Amino acid sequence: MDWLHWIIYVVIILAFVLTLVMSFILIERRVVGRFQLRLGPNRVGPQGILQPVADAVKILLKEDIIPSKVDRVVHLLAPIVTFAPAVLIFAVIPFQQAGNGLFFDLKSTASMVDLDVGVLFIFAISSISVVGLVMAGWASNNKYALLGAMRTIAQMVSYEIPMVLAVLGIVLIAGSLSLADIVDKQNIPFILLQPLGFFIYFLGATAEMNRSPFDLLEAESEIVAGVNIEYSGMKFAMFFLGEYAYALAVSTITSVLFLGGAKFPWGLLPQSFIWLLVKILLVFFVILWIRSTLPRVRVDQLMGFAWKFLLPLSLINLFLVAAEGMLPSGFTWPIVALNVTLAVALVVIWANRFYRVGGAKVA
Amino acid sequence: MQDAGLSIAFWLLAIASVGSALAVVLLRNVFRAALLLISCFFAIAGLFVTLGADFLAMVQILVYVGAIAILLLLGIMLTKEAMRGSPFSRWQVGAGIASVLLLISMIWVFNQTDWPKTNTEVALEPTTAAIGLKLLDMDAGFVLPFEIASILLLAAVIGAIVLVKEK
Numbered sequence: 001m002d003w004l005h006w007i008i009y010v011v012i013i014l015a016f017v018l019t020l021v022m023s024f025i026l027i028e029r030r031v032v033g034r035f036q037l038r039l040g041p042n043r044v045g046p047q048g049i050l051q052p053v054a055d056a057v058k059i060l061l062k063e064d065i066i067p068s069k070v071d072r073v074v075h076l077l078a079p080i081v082t083f084a085p086a087v088l089i090f091a092v093i094p095f096q097q098a099g100n101g102l103f104f105d106l107k108s109t110a111s112m113v114d115l116d117v118g119v120l121f122i123f124a125i126s127s128i129s130v131v132g133l134v135m136a137g138w139a140s141n142n143k144y145a146l147l148g149a150m151r152t153i154a155q156m157v158s159y160e161i162p163m164v165l166a167v168l169g170i171v172l173i174a175g176s177l178s179l180a181d182i183v184d185k186q187n188i189p190f191i192l193l194q195p196l197g198f199f200i201y202f203l204g205a206t207a208e209m210n211r212s213p214f215d216l217l218e219a220e221s222e223i224v225a226g227v228n229i230e231y232s233g234m235k236f237a238m239f240f241l242g243e244y245a246y247a248l249a250v251s252t253i254t255s256v257l258f259l260g261g262a263k264f265p266w267g268l269l270p271q272s273f274i275w276l277l278v279k280i281l282l283v284f285f286v287i288l289w290i291r292s293t294l295p296r297v298r299v300d301q302l303m304g305f306a307w308k309f310l311l312p313l314s315l316i317n318l319f320l321v322a323a324e325g326m327l328p329s330g331f332t333w334p335i336v337a338l339n340v341t342l343a344v345a346l347v348v349i350w351a352n353r354f355y356r357v358g359g360a361k362v363a
Numbered sequence: 364m365q366d367a368g369l370s371i372a373f374w375l376l377a378i379a380s381v382g383s384a385l386a387v388v389l390l391r392n393v394f395r396a397a398l399l400l401i402s403c404f405f406a407i408a409g410l411f412v413t414l415g416a417d418f419l420a421m422v423q424i425l426v427y428v429g430a431i432a433i434l435l436l437l438g439i440m441l442t443k444e445a446m447r448g449s450p451f452s453r454w455q456v457g458a459g460i461a462s463v464l465l466l467i468s469m470i471w472v473f474n475q476t477d478w479p480k481t482n483t484e485v486a487l488e489p490t491t492a493a494i495g496l497k498l499l500d501m502d503a504g505f506v507l508p509f510e511i512a513s514i515l516l517l518a519a520v521i522g523a524i525v526l527v528k529e530k
Binding site for chain 2: 071073074116124128130131134137138149150156157177
């Protein structure tokens, strides 16, 4: 094995994740500030770009409080188990495809390892972070933490199903589980071929990373802070960073699976990691947009939304993809038109039904 | 070099899986036992990787860690007695005899089975497509067990709905 390859990629991935997570924190605070008609942090350094550094220094200097009745080992391991999977996901992300690029050409795909089961790897690894949250909820010996942990389990197990079913559509079109192959097959971005799949995946992923409007595990008005209530100092920072690293992971996976990864749309310009970066920031902006627009859902609405709205739609979507796979190739644009129409119609019809009989109506 | 690395990985993973499996049985703290069960599942997934079964390793993590272990943890959280640890059962002797009998029969089966020997080189090729083709192959595949399993799952789903349905 080529040890240099592994060392270089470990450094690249750590640098990529840490830089982007730091900038995501700043971007979120500034963008949400604008959404709420205020400026956001803009005092530390030009336009506030040193704010994350100041926050990091502050949090490192804080006292690490361990309550007396916690399960110490599990309490210590929980933030690590939550944070590690989010970074591990980047091991299979192709940052740039093999072949000619905008700035430089590559002999092989620029990813740490191009696994043949890349998509499965992502879902397997990201399902581990629940274990970390549950460990934190149980070990803290606090009823709010335990309630948060139970909400987390219910939410993550439910939303994983429509999410995986939606990505199965992509796997069927591309005919491969390898992320590099999936990007290679995207002559047009898969979001056009799979608008419904993208919709389901994106909502499911938003719920999976516990972002507003699905952030019930840390609903301040109900359960104070959820699983991380008994955490302080560096351990709390690990949870905080883990949340943003997972947001980064979801933005990256969405860009790779649905938006064409490092490719420029329709190949108008040579592919480059720059396009991947732009797409990641675009997806993160949409996540922030949703966060600042929608209020938090109730627990029963949350579960109903996964089981009565997303799951049936994802099954219909899978059936449609399989049926369209039977067609001879060459019908790309008619299929795009058909799928966009069907996606809009199905979402409208199903949302209507869900509102009337599915329990979404506020009594 | 390759073989030495594989042997080291095998022994580390074997010790990890057997050690955490023993801890699952011996620990009094139910929650920690469940966490160690997760680490046991992980070590087994690692063993699958050393055998070149990439698909199986990922499914092991996805199904056992991501679903079964999580539901186990949820069950422990909802159990009132979990805080007090696991008490000794009145069936100690019976359970001991049953597990010794199970161990003996498994060792006997392992010794009796004529394991097909492959060459020692692990073929590092993707297994996903091969598994899919084998499962749905009409002639030499496992299409009948596959369909029976899907009907069983469907029956389980319908059963679950009937059980929790409001009267």
